[in-house]
Amino acid sequence: xxxxxxxxxxxxxxxxxxxxxxxxxxxxxxxxxxxxxxxxxxxxxxxxxxxxxxxxxxxxxxxxxxxxxxxxxxxxxxxxxxxxxxxxxxxxxxxxxxxxxxxxxxxxxxxxxxxxxxxxxxxxxxxxxxxxxxxxxxxxxxxxxxxxxxxxxxxxxxxxxxxxxxxxxxxxxxxxxxxxxxxxxxxxxxxxxxxxxxxxxxxxxxxxxxxxxxxxxxxxxxxxxxxxxxxxxxxxxxxxxxxxxxxxxxxxxxxxxxxxxxxxxxxxxxxxxxxxxxxxxxxxxxxxxxxxxxxxxxxxxxxxxxxxxxxxxxxxxxxxxxxxxxxxxxxxxxxxxxxxxxxxxxxxxxxxxxxxxxxxxxxxxxxxxxxxxxxxxxxxxxxxxxxxxxxxxxxxxxxxxxxxxxxxxxxxxxxxxxxxxxxxxxxxxxxxxxxxxxxxxxxxxxxxxxxxxxxxxxxxxxxxxxxxxxxxxxxxxxxxxxxxxxxxxxxxxxxxxxxxxxxxxxxxxxxxxxxxxxxxxxxxxxxxxxxxxxxxxxxxxxxxxxxxxxxxxxxxxxxxxxxxxxxxxxxxxxxxxxxxxxxxxxxxxxxxxxxxxxxxxxxxxxxxxxxxxxxxxxxxxxxxxxxxxxxxxxxxxxxxxxxxxxxxxxxxxxxxxxxxxxxxxxxxxxxxxxxxxxxxxxxxxxxxxxxxxxxxxxxxxxxxxxxxxxxx
Amino acid sequence: xxxxxxxxxxxxxxxxxxxxxxxxxxxxxxxxxxxxxxxxxxxxxxxxxxxxxxxxxxxxxxxxxxxxxxxxxxxxxxxxxxxxxxxxxxxxxxx
Numbered sequence: 001x002x003x004x005x006x007x008x009x010x011x012x013x014x015x016x017x018x019x020x021x022x023x024x025x026x027x028x029x030x031x032x033x034x035x036x037x038x039x040x041x042x043x044x045x046x047x048x049x050x051x052x053x054x055x056x057x058x059x060x061x062x063x064x065x066x067x068x069x070x071x072x073x074x075x076x077x078x079x080x081x082x083x084x085x086x087x088x089x090x091x092x093x094x095x096x097x098x099x100x101x102x103x104x105x106x107x108x109x110x111x112x113x114x115x116x117x118x119x120x121x122x123x124x125x126x127x128x129x130x131x132x133x134x135x136x137x138x139x140x141x142x143x144x145x146x147x148x149x150x151x152x153x154x155x156x157x158x159x160x161x162x163x164x165x166x167x168x169x170x171x172x173x174x175x176x177x178x179x180x181x182x183x184x185x186x187x188x189x190x191x192x193x194x195x196x197x198x199x200x201x202x203x204x205x206x207x208x209x210x211x212x213x214x215x216x217x218x219x220x221x222x223x224x225x226x227x228x229x230x231x232x233x234x235x236x237x238x239x240x241x242x243x244x245x246x247x248x249x250x251x252x253x254x255x256x257x258x259x260x261x262x263x264x265x266x267x268x269x270x271x272x273x274x275x276x277x278x279x280x281x282x283x284x285x286x287x288x289x290x291x292x293x294x295x296x297x298x299x300x301x302x303x304x305x306x307x308x309x310x311x312x313x314x315x316x317x318x319x320x321x322x323x324x325x326x327x328x329x330x331x332x333x334x335x336x337x338x339x340x341x342x343x344x345x346x347x348x349x350x351x352x353x354x355x356x357x358x359x360x361x362x363x364x365x366x367x368x369x370x371x372x373x374x375x376x377x378x379x380x381x382x383x384x385x386x387x388x389x390x391x392x393x394x395x396x397x398x399x400x401x402x403x404x405x406x407x408x409x410x411x412x413x414x415x416x417x418x419x420x421x422x423x424x425x426x427x428x429x430x431x432x433x434x435x436x437x438x439x440x441x442x443x444x445x446x447x448x449x450x451x452x453x454x455x456x457x458x459x460x461x462x463x464x465x466x467x468x469x470x471x472x473x474x475x476x477x478x479x480x481x482x483x484x485x486x487x488x489x490x491x492x493x494x495x496x497x498x499x500x501x502x503x504x505x506x507x508x509x510x511x512x513x514x515x516x517x518x519x520x521x522x523x524x525x526x527x528x529x530x531x532x533x534x535x536x537x538x539x540x541x542x543x544x545x546x547x548x549x550x551x552x553x554x555x556x557x558x559x560x561x562x563x564x565x566x567x568x569x570x571x572x573x574x575x576x577x578x579x580x581x582x583x584x585x586x587x588x589x590x591x592x593x594x595x596x597x598x599x600x601x602x603x604x605x606x607x608x609x610x611x612x613x614x615x616x617x618x619x620x621x622x623x624x625x626x627x628x629x630x631x632x633x634x635x636x637x638x639x640x641x642x643x644x645x646x647x648x649x650x651x652x653x654x655x656x657x658x659x660x661x662x663x664x665x666x667x668x669x670x671x672x673x674x675x676x677x678x679x680x681x682x683x684x685x686x687x688x689x690x691x692x693x694x695x696x697x698x699x700x701x702x703x704x705x706x707x708x709x710x711x712x
Numbered sequence: 713x714x715x716x717x718x719x720x721x722x723x724x725x726x727x728x729x730x731x732x733x734x735x736x737x738x739x740x741x742x743x744x745x746x747x748x749x750x751x752x753x754x755x756x757x758x759x760x761x762x763x764x765x766x767x768x769x770x771x772x773x774x775x776x777x778x779x780x781x782x783x784x785x786x787x788x789x790x791x792x793x794x795x796x797x798x799x800x801x802x803x804x805x806x807x
Contacts, residue, residue, distance in 0.1 A: 237769030289733060290715040292792035292799045297722050299781070299790050303805040304726050385721055 081108040298381045305383060308332050312380070312654070317670040325624050327631040327672030329617060332654070333383035335360070335664040339391075340374050345658025347398045348647045353406035355651040356380040357387070360664050363395020363414055365644075370395060370414055375421060378664065380654075390421055390428045400461065402450045410461045412445025418463050418473055418480070432480050434473065439482035441465035446510045452519070462514075464524060468506020470534075486539050488526060511555045517563055523580075525553025531568055533580060546583060548576060555597050561605035562696045569598035575610050577622075579700060586700055587626065591618055597645040599655075603674065605696045611635070611643040611657055619673050622699050630673055635665055727804045729787060734758065734798040741797075757800055761793045 088101045118125045232238075302309050312332050320327060343362035351357040362374040373395035377388040394415040402408040407423040411430070417440045419430035434440045443466030450461045451472070460474040468488040474481045488507040508527040515521040520536040521543075529549035532542040549570035559565035565586070569575045571594040576585035593612035601607035606622035615636040618629040636643055636659045645658040653669040723731050723744055730745040730753075738758035743750040765777040780791040792799040 233766070235766055235770050237766070237773040240769075240773030288794065288796055289792075289799050290718070292794055292797075293715055293718045293722065295779070296790060296792050296799055296801050297718055297725075299779070300722055300725050300728055300801060300803055303788060303790075303803050306805055384725065 079106065081106040083108060294382075297385070298379075301382050301384055305333060308383075312652075312668060315668070317672075320670050320672040323672065325621075325630055325672060327619060327670040327674075329619070329631055329633045329635070329655070329667040329669060329673075331635070332666040332668055333380065335376075335378045335383055335386070335666070336662060337374075337376055337386055337389070339389070340376065340662030342371075343374060343395070343662045344642075344660040345644055345662060345664055346396055348645050348656055348658045348664060349399050349401055350647060350649055350656075351377075351401050351406050352403045352650070354379070355649065358647070358649075358656060358664075359399055359401065359409060360658055361396035361399045361411065362662055363397055365660075373413065374662075375399065375409070375411060377423070380666065388423060390430075392419070392430070397444050398447045400448050400450050402459065402461075404453075405459070408450075408459070410448045410450055410463075412448040412463050412465075414444040416441035416443055416445060416465060416467070418445055418448060418461075420459075420475065420480070432475060432478065434480045434482065438480055439471065439484075441467050441469060441471065443467040443508065447512050449512065449514055451514070462512070462522075464509035464512045466508035466510070466527065468508060470509060470512065470524065484539070485536060486524075486534055486542075488524065488532065508552075510552050513556045513558050513566070515558055515563075516560065523556045523558070523566060525556040525568060525570075527552040529553060529570060529572070531556060531578075544580070546578065548578075548585070549574060551594075554595060555599075557598065557600055559605055559696065560600055560602055561693050562700075563693075565605075565696060565700070567598055567600065567608060569595040569610055571595070573612075575608075587622065589618075589620065589627075589629075591616075591629075596643060599646050599648055601648045602650045603653075605693060606699065607673065609646050609648065609655055611646045613642045615641055615643050615659070617643065617646060617655070617657055617667070619669065621673065621675070623695055624675065626699065631670070633667075635659075635667065636661075636663075722801060725803075729802045729804055730800075731802075732798075732800040734800070736796050736798075738798070745802075753800065753802075757789070757791060758798065761791055761798060765793060 084104050084106050086104065088104055089098045090101050091097070092099045118128070120126075120129070311330060315330065317328055317330065340362045342364075344364055345360050346363040346365065347359075347361035349359050351359070357377060357379045359375065359377050362376065364370055373392040375388075375390040375392065375396055376386040378386050392411075392413065394413045394417070396411050397414055398412040400410045402410070409421040409423070411419045411421060413419070417434050419433040422431040425431060441463065445463045445465045448461055448463045450459070454460050454474060456476075458474050458476050460472055462470060462472050462485065464470050469484055470486045470488070472483045472485045474483065488509050507530065509524050510527050511525040513523050515523075522534055522536070524532045524534055525548070526532070529547070529551055531546040531548040531553055533544035533546070534542050548568050549572045551570050551572040553568055553570050556566060556568045559567070564579045564581060565577060566580060567575065567577050573590055573593060573595065575589040575591060575595055575598050577587040578585050589610075591610060591612050593614040593616070596611050596613055598608060598610040601609065604621070604623075606624075607620065609617060609619045611617050615634055617631075617633050617635045619631040620629050624630060635657050640661075641663075642660045643657050644660060646655055648655050653674055655667050655669065657665050657667065659665065719731060719733075719742075722728060730743070730749075732740055732745060732750055732753060733742040734740050734754050738754055740750050740754045745753070761777070761780060764780055768775050768777045777793055780793065782789040782791075787802055787804040790801045790803065792801075
């Protein structure tokens with residue numbers, strides 16, 4: 001140890017002779033410190049005498065010459081910090097250049113200690129002292145010592161922070177001593193309970209946790225109520241329907257209240273009603289379709305016979321203009337039924353209410369071939385199948401619709417019976433039928449005609465037959481009661497029978513017709529060719545007799561407009577028009593063939609049509625051509641078939657012709673046949689029955705005058 | 713019954729292709745056509761009829777649909793509706 005100290009000393013001596021402290025010689029700077037240390041240590045005067053004179057040369061000592069050894073190096077002691085940089089250069093943005101900084105901070109801090117001492121007079125200091133004073137009350141001695149020491153420390157603190165290292169070292173030593181003393185005295189005070197200050201630095205968090213009950217989920221699901229989707233549209237008509245139903249319910253309930261009076265009967269009726277309804281519901285639903293099916297059939301037919309339907313409705317033969325006055329008959333539908341193939345159409349009649357419905361009675365004119373009869377009702381809307389079919393045991397010879405009750409048909413049979421068919425009833429049997437008991441004819445009934453209801457409002461009709469009787473049948477309490485109206489006795493044929501009895505032979509009535517206006521007046525045509533004008537009131541005598549034809553009078557018919565005129569046709573090939581006041585016919589037409597039927601047209605007083613056995617239909621218009629037919633047309637196949645009857649449709653320009661094969665052919669009248677005569681210019685076109693009457697009257701006058709002259 | 717006869721006659725008529733009878737819900741009860749076609753026709757025409765009826769009645773609730781006739785190039789469909797049923801006839805009108 002001493003050796004080292006000597007070295008230091010020597011180096012220390014040579015050291016100060018040096019000049020500035022040069023960084024390449026850090027050893028010298030260090031040696032300075034060591035010198036100082038040594039000096040302090042020397043201050044204690046311990047190591048000075050240990051200096052030895054023995055020179056120990058380190059091996060690498062610098063060899064210097066004497067002159068160099070004596071060279072004096074000046075060393076200056078400055079307060080400069082040797083570690084501080086000497087040439088700091090800073091970039092100046094202002095001058096855009098590096099500039100050296102002149103002043104460099106030379107302070108070197110050797111030691112720094114952040115103290116946690118607080119001034120005694122400050123708030124915190126006072127608080128602390130107060131705290132300590134509370135503790136000091138119990139241990140006053142120690143606290144005073146402590147405070148005094150603290151005061152010393154504080155005093156020294158107050159002198160300033162920038163002090164020489166020496167002083168700090170001294171303080172450190174001092175404080176270390178003081179601290180030791182203080183520590184010895186400290187243990188006793190902690191015995192006292194100290195109030196714990198709650199300051200922000202002394203934060204304690206304390207938490208506790210409650211017991212959480214374990215959660216358990218429990219669910220229950222109920223059965224879902226049955227849901228059904230319903231959607232509807234509230235239309236106006238649905239609302240209307242609902243209201244109507246309500247109304248009906250109310251009405252029904254009212255009726256039920258009323259009907260409770262009649263207990264027994266109503267119950268029966270109700271039971272029956274219920275039964276029928278239940279039956280209906282049980283039966284196949286198909287039956288409900290009956291109406292629609294019917295109409296559908298008609299629609300289908302309409303489609304099939306589309307062109308005919310169009311013709312019927314719209315076609316007007318344009319060529320009539322070029323045909324002068326001639327007209328044509330356009331064939332439309334042909335109505336036929338399989339069952340009537342062997343039967344001839346013996347009667348046709350239009351329904352007064354439904355203008356498209358007509359009845360065709362089928363039987364046979366042949367005496368030898370008598371069989372069944374059929375009654376068919378066709379509608380123009382359905383040409384392929386009849387609407388109603390009735391079959392009978394004997395052939396039907398004539399039929400007539402009741403004008404007021406269009407569902408009632410009076411029918412005359414070949415066997416002399418008459419019957420009434422009701423279309424409302426579903427059965428194919430007649431509703432009422434005469435029998436031998438009830439006074440049927442003994443010969444075929446050739447014509448039946450409904451009359452107005454009699455005094456007691458019973459239905460009644462007339463029939464004429466070959467047995468010479470004209471009988472009035474009345475429907476009294478569901479039975480046909482007959483009354484002989486007239487017996488056609490042939491004049492001058494009373495024979496002297498045995499025992500001087502007078503036997504009357506009767507003429508055979510073949511047709512009759514009642515006057516439209518004069519109720520009691522009617523005409524009867526006979527097989528002998530005579531036409532009797534009769535009255536219902538006189539049962540034995542005729543009002544008048546016309547020697548009309550040579551053969552049987554097939555048909556007589558009053559003119560629908562003119563009150564005096566009637567027409568008759570016969571198998572003697574002629575058609576005659578009469579004025580019933582004059583014995584001789586007004587007009588006579590020879591048609592070259594036996595005339596089966598003649599009919600007036602409903603729209604004109606001067607138009608009529610006739611059919612002949614050879615299958616031709618003739619249409620006449622007296623106002624246009626008095627002598628010739630406007631149209632003569634072959635309606636059916638000539639040799640195989642014969643036309644038997646003809647009828648005009650009351651509304652449409654249609655005629656139907658029945659033939660011997662059971663067919664009914666409908667024909668449309670061309671415009672020429674339907675012409676209304678043009679009035680002279682300036683005069684109004686009059687319409688109505690008066691016009692028709694006047695028209696015919698005019699014609700008749702033309703014919704009549706020469707007649708009357710001739711008569712005179 | 714009579715209705716059966718009428719339907720038979722319709723079916724036998726010239727040009728008629730098919731006849732279908734449906735109930736109020738549009739389910740075919742009776743048909744003369746094969747199954748798939750029937751079902752197709754039934755569904756489509758049922759809807760159309762309902763629509764047509766709705767139209768007619770909306771305009772005037774007193775009124776009601778009586779018939780529906782659809783004419784196409786190839787044939788004509790005729791529908792007769794009612795409260796409880798629907799009758800359809802498909803015909804080829806010979807032209």
